[in-house]
Amino acid sequence: KVMNADIVVVGAGGAGLAAAVSANQKGATVIVLEKMPQVGGNTIISGAAYNAVDPSRQKPAGIEDSIEKHYTQTYEGGDELGNPVLIHTMVENAYPTLQWLESLGMEFKGQIFTVLGGLWPRAHKPVKPLGTGYIETYMNYIKQHDGITLLTDTRAVDLYKEDGRVSVVKATGPDATIVAQGHKAVILATGGFGANIELRDTYNKIWPALTNIKTTNHPGATGDGLALAEKVGADLVGMEYIQLLPMGDPNTGSLSGNIELGVENRIFVNKDGKRFVDEGARRDVMTKALFDQEDAFMWVILDGHCYPTTDIKNNFNETMQELLDQGRAYKADNLEELADEIGVDADNLKASVAEFNKAVEAGGPDAFGRTLFADKIDQPPYYAGARKPTVHHTMGGIKINEKAQVIDKDGNVIPGLYAAGETTGGIHGSNRLGGNALVDINVFGKIAGENAAAESN
Ligand code: ADP
Structure with missing residues (x-):
């Protein structure tokens, strides 16, 4: 036709x-x-x-x-x-x-x-x-x-x-x-x-092997335009620069379930309950730091400043209550209990939050170089959500x-x-x-x- x-x-x-x-x-x-x-x-x-x-x-x-x-x-x-x-x-x-x-x-x-x-x-x-x-x-x-x-x-x-x-x-x-x-x-x-694992592997020079890393992308993100353009002589630039986020759902790689509402009011901790990066940094910097943590796994920790009630939605149109019910987020009245629920060392988590709160008071930069702050993490209830690296953008x-x-x-x-x-x-x-x-x-x-x-x- x-x-x-x-x-x-x-x-x-x-x-x-x-x-x-x-x-x-x-x-x-x-x-x-x-x-x-x-x-x-x-x-x-x-x-x-x-x-x-x-x-x-x-x-x-x-x-x-x-x-x-x-x-x-x-x-x-x-x-x-x-x-x-x-x-x-x-x-x-x-x-x-x-x-x-x-x-x-x-x-x-x-x-x-x-x-x-x-x-x-x-x-x-x-x-x-x-x-x-x-x-x-x-x-x-x-x-x-x-x-x-x-x-x-x-x-x-x-x-x-x-x-x-x-x-x-x-x-x-x-x-x-x-x-x-x-x-x-x-x-x-x-x-x-x-979403094109083969092309990702072909061009990736910067990250550890991406073959088994999931993606936030829809299945149609396979780069079809690149070959079409090359066929008529187009130049390609920057193909090795693949963006990963530290914010993937551990099971699906999707952004859904991400509990953060903005940068200023949350921290990331590893399986030991310790912070490891400036959470206001570039995406590549944060994801590289996450790859260095055990199982490339982290928890996003925030508090009642973000979710005074559980009917508040995250940036992906999910209420906190839905995420809690699905077992994709955790909630507790204090940090001790939250640490218990997610299986991290409670003293470490409390120390991480206390140190962060001091930086909020001082206005930073803190030990990781973080400068973006708003509220302390001190208002119950406290929340945690698990995240892994995920391929996001090329x-x-x-x-x-x-x-x-x-x-x-x-x-x-x-x-x-x-x-x-x-x-x-x-x-x-x-x-x-x-x-x-x-x-x-x-x-x-x-x-x-x-x-x-x-x-x-
Ligand atoms: P952008 O943000 O650059 O607009 P999107 O991922 O939102 O990119 O949209 C790209 C669209 O192009 C998708 O809907 C995808 O399915 C479509 N697409 C990709 N390859 C082809 C193709 N070969 N023929 C027609 N549509 C395509």
């Missing part, structure tokens, strides 16, 4: 849907191909934190911030390996793109928080749970406007040039092969490869420029080809800050859609 439009988008996660919507707003017709039975990809199951310098929300909370600080933390947090031009594009467009999402009907809460590995309180939390707010916002737009055709269960398997431009995507649908022609452009938004991928055009191995733009979101590389360097993925995919998805729509055909 042959289909025609101005633009073909491959992948209906956050980046692909942002691209489809922004291209449509610029008057382009769009075909979106999604291999899974449903849209949303990793975006819809993500913690959904969105970093943006936003005086309207940060100022009332007394939070100092600047776009330059967001830039510097992103660049240095990735060991200065990210492309400065792309990082500038991302941080400068973070707030305008958040406002664009709001103009499409998306709602963010008023309160700003520090997300794990985000290094600073600039994360916005959507009102809707997890990443559903982003996907519903884009899907509502698609339903209410003509010109965007979305095919699920339809997997892109090949990419072709015509007259020197990338314009044809071959895909396998439920009952036919589809040849989708994008007369202006093709946009790859296929996400990362965190920083590497298709090389793009600030217009989201794909760059070939000689450094030239590949005519007609754009890419956005986790399938791209070169923005986050060796380590992505928490809260920057949703910015990346929405900012560059929007940019890709706008620029693709502006191509002449």
Whole structure:
């Protein structure tokens, strides 16, 4: 079956849907191909934190911030390996793109928080749970406007040039092969490869063997866009930089069950009840430290400041009571009993908390270099939740420029080809800050859609 439009988008996660919507707003017709039975990809199951310098929300909370600080933390947090031009594009467009999402009907809460590995309180939390707010916002737009055709269960398997431009995507649908022609452009938004164990093993140079490490990712995160892009000459960058979180469910690797609500109010202890890292550090730093602990296993410890009542939800839409009932979190009236319940040395746990509380009073930095604090851990009840390392994000991928055009191995733009979101590389360097993925995919998805729509055909 042959289909025609101005633009073909491959992948209906956050980046692909942002691209489809922004291209449509610029008057382009769009075909979106999604291999899974449903849209949303990793975006819809993500913690959904969105970093943006936003005086309207940060100022009332007394939070100092600047776009330059967001830039510097992103660049240095990735060991200065990210492309400065792309990082500038991302941080400068973070707030305008958040406002664009709001103009499409998306709602963010008023309160700003520090997300794990985000290094600073600039994360916005959507009102809707997890990443559903982003996907519903884009899907509502698609339903209410003509010109965007979305095919699920339809997997892109090949990419072709015509007259020197990338314009044809071959895909396998439920009952036919589809040849989708994008007369202006093709946009790859296929996400990362965190669920592709073989590719992970091929590129991993930094971590211990990842073969048996679980992932937070949806099963479709297999890096399909990389081979498609390479076939037409694209360059790949930073492929060895794979992000792990210290926050996986020990059984599934998923983020669900994570009891932390923000960075400031919790500590991590190992099986001995001892702290081992700055819990406000970069994600790679925390995960490396966790690999050095017995069984690469830790407990998140927090208190009644976070959960004065057990009907409060974590960032993954689960109430504390549900987690307690499922045996995925533990609760006690004092630290002695909590230590008993989780089988760690009570004296060690009490000493860890006492030392932490002293640092909160002093304002840090503490012995681990931690500087992000709010309340002491001193308000019953006390809670614990188990966590292990889990593969979360792949920083590497298709090389793009600030217009989201794909760059070939000689450094030239590949005519007609754009890419956005986790399938791209070169923005986050060796380590992505928490809260920057949703910015990346929405900012560059929007940019890709706008620029693709502006191509002449
Ligand atoms: P991002 O955050 O970059 O948007 P997501 O993981 O949210 O990434 O979305 C990527 C989407 O692309 C997923 O829904 C995934 O199923 C889809 N996808 C991946 N490979 C293909 C492919 N070959 N054909 C069509 N869709 C694909």
